[in-house]
């Protein structure tokens with residue numbers, strides 16, 4: 070008789086194992102789950118009118134909720150968008166500053182949303198209340214505004230929000246998460262956990278010692294097996310608790326999903342009884358993500374690939390809650406080559422990860438966005454070469470062309486892009502932007518620029534409006550070293566970059582002869598140069614380069630050496646934009662003054 074009973078039990082157990090895919094679990098665990106996951110679900114609903122847990126008990130665990138899940142399911146209108154429209158979001162925690170990894174993600178999500186006439190909204194994930202910084206929301210919004218990034222919906226400042234799917238700040242959605250958690254409690258898909266930190270720690274040690282997987286799952290998920298009487302008792306004793314998911318997954322089963330960037334991916338199913346509501350009543354990231362992206366009707370979750378390993382948790386939550394999951398697209402981290410290795414950019418080691426770095430250097434926002442576009446899609450550069458004057462908005466960004474592993478960040482390339490961008494600006498734009506930069510970072514230079522706008526703009530305009538404009542600088546902080554010599558206030562540099570002719574007596578001789586006999590500010594460029602050549606003949610330098618090359622020994626040097634003397638005397642530099650233009654802008658007084666400084 071006893072034997073038959075045992076046989077029936079074993080038989081049931083096998084069926085149960087099959088149903089739940091628990092083949093590799095321990096017997097002891099099966100016995101517990103046999104009751105909790107198989108028998109109890111069959112019996113309990115009859116006791117509580119369809120619910121698994123008494124309503125009063127669920128109410129005690131998550132008190133004061135005004136609505137049920139149906140209310141929220143009906144609250145938000147269906148998004149009325151065209152087929153293929155991507156609804157995506159930027160979901161930062163307001164715990165610090167925006168970095169270029171965020172901008173990279175924002176470029177991708179914003180662009181794809183615009184391209185498909187979809188929506189890119191901002192959601193503030195502030196459920197970790199301990200890590201918040203003051204005015205965190207304003208900071209995020211301002212940081213990205215500098216890059217021309219705005220959102221279709223979400224907070225617009227610290228206090229206001231726009232959009233029909235809000236609130237867009239998670240701490241303001243506490244009731245919503247709790248309502249869904251309560252629903253899970255009633256469906257026996259969640260339970261309160263009263264385990265103390267010490268108990269969790271002891272469990273962890275035991276798992277390590279017995280070489281088990283770490284975590285709150287299976288038989289280790291001890292609060293899963295509490296009876297209602299025990300729960301009532303714990304509540305009576307005011308024991309703090311969290312709410313966990315009653316996970317029906319099996320680690321030995323595999324789930325697969327298709328990531329829009331990384332392709333098909335396989336993971337073990339999640340079987341951890343994940344925390345969904347923390348002790349402070351707020352949800353965990355995982356739970357909030359799933360509820361929000363369901364209610365806000367996100368079609369694509371585009372985020373950093375540090376979240377890739379959480380996908381099983383999220384897919385399991387979507388399934389348990391009966392929601393359709395979005396498409397995931399995990400972006401590779403911005404990385405850097407170091408010798409033969411590639412490593413992620415790090416806040417600690419790489420100042421260029423901070424957005425503030427670009428502001429301080431005066432690297433324009435459009436440089437960064439253009440560069441990030443280059444990194445995002447492997448075919449962007451080719452497109453840009455073919456369409457150098459087109460708005461980069463016209464490029465068609467695709468998930469398929471986003472790299473799957475590391476997105477290489479190359480500062481040299483970025484600076485080259487910046488040079489190009491600056492070379493295409495008008496002199497007045499450069500002047501204005503440099504002034505704005507200097508007002509923040511170099512007040513003395515700002516004053517000089519303000520007092521000498523005419524000279525500054527004219528100088529910046531030398532060899533600018535042409536098919537091949539000069540590319541002297543890649544950032545506004547480099548403008549000063551390129552034009553300082555035009556301003557008396559800044560002309561204090563005595564380190565002249567003399568080239569071939571270095572003898573000061575000879576230099577002074579050239580300058581004096583030139584000033585006394587050949588310099589005339591009303592000469593046009595051709596006449597001006599011819600006069601320098603004339604002077605060369607007179608002083609024993611070759612006016613004609615061909616002749617010089619034939620018989621260099623016949624000359625003291627050539628016309629290039631002589632004009633370099635004039636150039637260096639005026640600017641201290643051996644390389645400058647067109648000397649004739651510089652002299653025109655400087656004018657006679659300043660030229661005389663500069664020459665007289667050579668002693």
Ligand code: GLU
Pocket residue numbers: 159160161162194358370371372373376
């Ligand atoms: N709050 C998460 C973060 O800051 C968002 C991740 C996501 O986009 O889902 O990383």
